[in-house]
Amino acid sequence: MLRLSSVSKNFGGLQVLQDVSMTIPGRGIFGLIGPNGAGKTTVFNLITGLLAPSAGVIEFCGEPLNGMAPHRVTRRGIARTFQNIRVFKEMTLIENVAVALGSRRQYGALSILLPTARYREAERLEVEMARDLLAKVGLAERADRLAGALSYGEQRRLEIARALATEPKLLLLDEPAAGMNSGEKQQIMDEIVKLNENGLSILIIEHDMRFIMGLCREITVLNFGSVVARGTPDEIRARAEAYLGREE
């Protein structure tokens, strides 16, 4: 599904990633771990088109993604959340999700000026779809609030709902459990499992080892910009503890 072949990235003289290869063969939950500064988020930025690789090839469903603009990558079916939450704080939850639904045009620009029945129907449908997605992540009753008024954990869930609105095949989650209490963590783990059961592939960056070990089918370990290990959770656990970072 997703294949990174010998991908490198430098910023000037600083080599952030060197010769990183990894594959997401098909449906499943996959993990990307490593200490801070190992280049995990850079991998996400390369996949989503925010950065262009200095060398190497990124392929998604057999097509190269290199140099493709972020909005096109999203339309191909890759969605993501952010380590430092980036919801639209001054918009309501419905509006946040509706923005992501909007990339599929259902009506022309003219009907915005002269609202036709079809336009109203499309708008109504959009709000309904947004509500459904919010319900999926357990935010239905807060749909009309401003996103900035949500708690940290809730904003992370809103980001997931917003990502789902783009109808992805592959979802990239950047530290989905950061800053959450154990109850919230369990809740988000259940949600991730459910999303995967519904046919979505998921790649997770996370520092919480119990979280990542409990969810993932395969884990890639990154250190100083290179892949140092790859395997099932058990295999990874058996290898040097040093690669795993801090246990919580």
Next chain:
Amino acid sequence: MESLENLWATYSTLALSLGTNVLLALSIYLTLACGLLTVANAAFMGLGAYTAGLLTVQAGMPFPLALFCGALLPALVALLIGPPTLRLSGVYLAMATLAFGEVVRILILNAEGLTGGALGLNAIPQLTRWFDVALAVGLALYVLLRLARSRIGRAMTAICQDETATELMGIDVRAWAVEILAMGVLGGTGSPWGAVIGGVLITLLPELLRGLGHYRPLINGVVLIVIILYSPRGIWDLIRPIRRSTQISAAN
């Protein structure tokens, strides 16, 4: 009735410039609402004004047609310069558009044969009546308010709040920006109403403060600084929370 006519005779110019400035403010609202700091809006307005004026004086074109061309030409120019300049963002975009404004100004000043240079265009018949201006303001407001409530408005707000996140929602931010710049030419941030308040105030303020004589520019400046300091997102932002809370309590 007569006193009313006198009042109109005295203040008609003010009323017309009130309307035109509201239009200019609305065009700035549109670009700012997208998070684009462009300062070429006045230059586009000037291009339009010269186009309409020249077509009337030199070509004797009928008024509505001249007006239409006056809107069309700057829109075309915007479509032309939009794609390259909108690769820039933030202060760099402001600088590029500032340069564009200067180019327009210098061109107009030096094309004396066509534009009259520094002396300006003279003897333009005053064909614009108050209801033309009112109609234009009404139309621009209607379009902008409809836009703000639509998907396009949502995308604009999202771009303004976080351009990168918006791109990753599958929205082609640059294509939007070009469209918006072209639209902005035809036309406080956060709401079109804010722009209306701004346009009215900036036109009225010097008139209202006329009694202050030499101190007028001073007070004018103080008013602006107070607004920037205490309500950086404009006067409308002071009114809006009240509206929002009443809407919410009404909804409950």
